[in-house]
Amino acid sequence: MAVMNQDGSTIVALATPVGVSAIALLRISGPLCRAWAAGGLFGRTLVPRRAHHLDYLALDGRLLDDVVVVSYLAPASYTGEDCLELSCHGNPLIAQRLVEDLCARGCRLAQPGEFTQRAFLSGRLDLSQAEAVMDVIQARSDRSLAVAQKQLKGSLGRHLLPLQRALLDAAAQVEAYIDFPDEDLPPEDQAKVKAELEAVLRGTRQLLATRHYGEMLRDGIRTVIVGAPNAGKSSLLNRLVGFERALVSPEPGTTRDFLEAWIRVGPHALRLIDTAGLNRLPLSELEARGIALTRTQLAEADLVLWVVDLSDDSPALSIPPPELVAMLSPDKVLVVGNKLDRLEQAVLGSECDAAARRAMVRAQAEGKLSRVWSVPDGVQLGAPLVVSAQTGAGVDALVERIVGWADAFQLEVGDEVIAIGLRHAQALERAQESLGRALGQLVPGGLKATELLASDIRGSLEALGEILGKYDHERMLDRLFATFCIGK
Ligand SMILES: Nc1nc2c(ncn2[C@@H]2O[C@H](COP(=O)(O)OP(=O)(O)O)[C@@H](O)[C@H]2O)c(=O)[nH]1
Numbered sequence: 001m002a003v004m005n006q007d008g009s010t011i012v013a014l015a016t017p018v019g020v021s022a023i024a025l026l027r028i029s030g031p032l033c034r035a036w037a038a039g040g041l042f043g044r045t046l047v048p049r050r051a052h053h054l055d056y057l058a059l060d061g062r063l064l065d066d067v068v069v070v071s072y073l074a075p076a077s078y079t080g081e082d083c084l085e086l087s088c089h090g091n092p093l094i095a096q097r098l099v100e101d102l103c104a105r106g107c108r109l110a111q112p113g114e115f116t117q118r119a120f121l122s123g124r125l126d127l128s129q130a131e132a133v134m135d136v137i138q139a140r141s142d143r144s145l146a147v148a149q150k151q152l153k154g155s156l157g158r159h160l161l162p163l164q165r166a167l168l169d170a171a172a173q174v175e176a177y178i179d180f181p182d183e184d185l186p187p188e189d190q191a192k193v194k195a196e197l198e199a200v201l202r203g204t205r206q207l208l209a210t211r212h213y214g215e216m217l218r219d220g221i222r223t224v225i226v227g228a229p230n231a232g233k234s235s236l237l238n239r240l241v242g243f244e245r246a247l248v249s250p251e252p253g254t255t256r257d258f259l260e261a262w263i264r265v266g267p268h269a270l271r272l273i274d275t276a277g278l279n280r281l282p283l284s285e286l287e288a289r290g291i292a293l294t295r296t297q298l299a300e301a302d303l304v305l306w307v308v309d310l311s312d313d314s315p316a317l318s319i320p321p322p323e324l325v326a327m328l329s330p331d332k333v334l335v336v337g338n339k340l341d342r343l344e345q346a347v348l349g350s351e352c353d354a355a356a357r358r359a360m361v362r363a364q365a366e367g368k369l370s371r372v373w374s375v376p377d378g379v380q381l382g383a384p385l386v387v388s389a390q391t392g393a394g395v396d397a398l399v400e401r402i403v404g405w406a407d408a409f410q411l412e413v414g415d416e417v418i419a420i421g422l423r424h425a426q427a428l429e430r431a432q433e434s435l436g437r438a439l440g441q442l443v444p445g446g447l448k449a450t451e452l453l454a455s456d457i458r459g460s461l462e463a464l465g466e467i468l469g470k471y472d473h474e475r476m477l478d479r480l481f482a483t484f485c486i487g488k
C-alpha cells in the first residue's frame with residue numbers, strides 16, 4: 001500500500017480563481033473530513049456524492065453562507081482520501097471566512113499542487129498523469145488539450161508498461177545467473193536478452209521522437225517573423241492576431257525589440273514573435289542590438305516566416321545574410337512574399353483581362369522571391385506564399401499552410417498521440433544510455449560480468465520508472481522467483 005498523507009493533516013484550498021464570481025469552490029481533503037461528513041460540520045450526516053444545501057455556521061455560531069456540500073469517501077475521491085467540496089457564493093470575503101473557520105477547526109492551507117500530490121501518493125494517479133493535470137489546465141489549443149487529456153487517462157503509462165515488462169523479463173533472465181559465478185549467460189540467452197533490449201530501445205526512441213511536438217504543444221509553436229526592415233513583418237503579425245498589436249510605420253527600423261503574441265491556428269497555438277528587420281548594414285547601435293536579438297530568436301524558432309517585400313526593387317536589401325540562412329533548416333522556413341496589392345496595382349492599367357493580370361502578378365512575385373530567396377531542395381514547406389498584410393489577401397492560405405505543417409509533427413505511438421515533456425525526455429535519455437551500455441556487452445566476447453549487465457538493465461528500468469514515479473521492486477522479485485521455480 002502506498003504511503004499517503006505523511007503528516008496526517010487535512011488541507012483546504014480555494015479551487016476556483018480568487019475574485020467575484022457566481023460560485024466559489026473550496027476543496028478539503030484529509031482525515032477530518034470523515035467526522036465532518038458524519039455530522040461534525042453541519043449537524044447532520046452527509047450522503048456521499050450527494051449534494052446537500054445547508055447553512056454553514058462558524059465555530060462561534062455565526063452564519064457564514066448557505067453552501068452546497070458534497071462528500072467523497074476514501075478511496076473514491078480525487079486525492080484518494082476523505083474529501084469535502086463546499087460551493088459558496090462567489091464573494092472572496094465569504095470564501096476567506098470559510099477557509100479561516102475550517103483552519104480554526106484543524107485544517108491547514110494546502111500547498112500548491114498538494115491535492116494532486118496526495119492523489120499520486122495514494123496511487124490514484126501515476127506521475128505522468130499528475131503532470132497531465134497541469135497540462136489540461138494550461139492547454140492553449142485544442143490539440144494540446146486533447147493530448148493532455150489522453151495523458152491524464154494514462155496514455156504514457158500504457159506505452160511504458162510493455163517496455164518495463166520486457167526489461168523485467170531481461171533482468172530476470174540475467175539476474176538468475178548472478179548467483180552462479182561459474183556459469184555464464186549461455187549464448188542463446190544472450191541473444192534473447194539482446195533482442196528484448198533492442199525492442200525496448202526502439203520503444204524509447206519512438207517516445208523520445210515526440211519531444212519536439214510535446215514542446216510545441218505546451219509552449220506554443222514558436223513562430224518568428226523575420227525579413228528586411230519595412231517588409232511588413234509587424235503588419236503581418238497584426239493581420240494574424242486580428243488587431244493592432246505591433247506598431248506599423250513606413251519608417252524602417254520601427255520594431256527594435258521583439259514582440260510576442262499568441263494566436264490559435266486551427267487546433268494549434270502559435271507564439272508569434274515579431275523581430276527587428278534584418279539587413280546587411282545596421283544603421284544604428286540600437287538596430288544592431290535588435291538584430292542580435294533576432295538571431296537568438298531564430299535559433300529557438302520552431303517555424304520561421306521569412307517576409308519579403310514584393311514591391312521592393314532593391315533585392316540586395318531583402319536577401320537574407322548567408323550566415324543566417326545557414327542557421328536555418330529549410331523545413332522550418334516559410335517564405336512569405338508581402339505587399340501583393342502593390343504588384344496588383346502596377347498591372348491594373350494594362351490592357352489584358354483579369355486572369356492574365358493575375359498570372360502576370362504571380363509570375364512577377366515568383367520571379368522576385370526566387371531572386372531574393374532561393375529555396376533549397378527538399379523543402380517540406382512547399383512553394384513560397386504571397387500575401388498582402390494590408391488587404392488580408394492570401395493570409396488564409398498562409399494559415400492553412402501553417403496548420404498542415406504543424407499537423408505533420410504529430411506522431412502516433414501505437415495508435416495514440418503521445419507528446420512527452422522535458423522530464424520524461426530526460427528519463428528516457430537516461431534509460432537509453434543504460435540500454436546502450438547493456439547492449440555494448442551483448443556482443444560476441446563483450447560480456448565481462450553478468451552483474452554489470454544486470455546493473456545496466458536495472459538502471460534503464462529505474463529510469464523508465466521515474467516517468468510514472470514508481471519503480472516496482474516487488475514485481476521484479478516476483479519475476480525472479482518465477483524464473484527460479486521454472487528453470488532451477
Ligand atoms: N501596400 C502595402 N503596404 C504594406 C503591406 N504590409 C505592410 N505595408 C506597409 O509597409 C510599411 C512597413 O510595415 P511594417 O509592418 O512596419 O514593416 P516591418 O518593418 O517589417 O515591421 C508600413 O507603411 C506598412 O503600412 C501590404 O501588404 N501592402
Ligand SMILES: [Mg+2]
Nearest residue numbers: 233234254255
Ligand atoms: Mg516592425
